[in-house]
Amino acid sequence: MAGVLVVYMRRRELVLVCGPAGFGKSSLLADWAHRGQRTVAWLSLDEDDNDPSQFWRNVAAALDVYRPGLTEQVAAQLGAPSTSSFKAPITLLINSLAEAGDPVVLVLDDYHLIEEPAIHRSVEFLLERLPSALRLVLASRADPPLPLARLRARGQLTELRAADLRFTAAESTELLRAAMGPDLSDSAASALAGRTEGWAAGLQLAVLSLRGRSDVAGLVEAFSVATVSCSTT
Secondary structure, X not given: OHHHHHHHHOOOOEEEEEOOOOOOHHHHHHHHHHHOOOEEXXXXXXXXXXXXXHHHHHHHHHHOOOOOOHHHHHHHHHOOOOOOOOHHHHHHHHHHHHHHOOOEEEEEEOHHHOOOHHHHHHHXXXXXXXXXXXXXXXXXXXXXXXXXXXXXXXXXEEEEOHXXXXXXXXXXXXXXXXXXXXXXXXXXXXXXXXXXXXXXXXXXXXXXXXXXXXXXXXXXXXXXXHXXXXXXX
């Protein structure tokens, strides 16, 4: 999957990684960032980032490693917290990245926590003017209120959804056998792979539940996605 993301970055302005909690969105992107050859600027969002000025200050800070001095430049454009238009600081950010030349990927993790319409409008403004050196990745539990249909029609959007994030039966079995070793039989590994339905969090919890237990066969028989879901809420 990480290798697939590398290919996508060569062709798409926006990559949307969308799926429920526990499907390994952040883990997938972190693994890809570690393996990739591009510079990756990472911003993990929270509820406080619904303030547009803070949002763009944090974006600039994430990109500052790639483009030193960007934080101060954007902050100066933002001015007071009551700033109503964000075109000036975003334009400055766009121009600065365009001058840099070398490619960078900006990952906005947990984008579903952003509810402020002004931020969505400003992200759309960025997408419409994205410099060739910048690619944007959004990890979210729900579709963001952005012009996805238009981007899709233009061939500027790549989407990885729950079905794409699931481990295949073979991948699940390989992961379980690697984690559990010879104590887990082929039949038990295959049964667990089916019961977790390729859900990353389910596979991790299965390993934690079974490690060091003597009645592996009985626990595998009793294990279910419903049980795992309840234990993670």
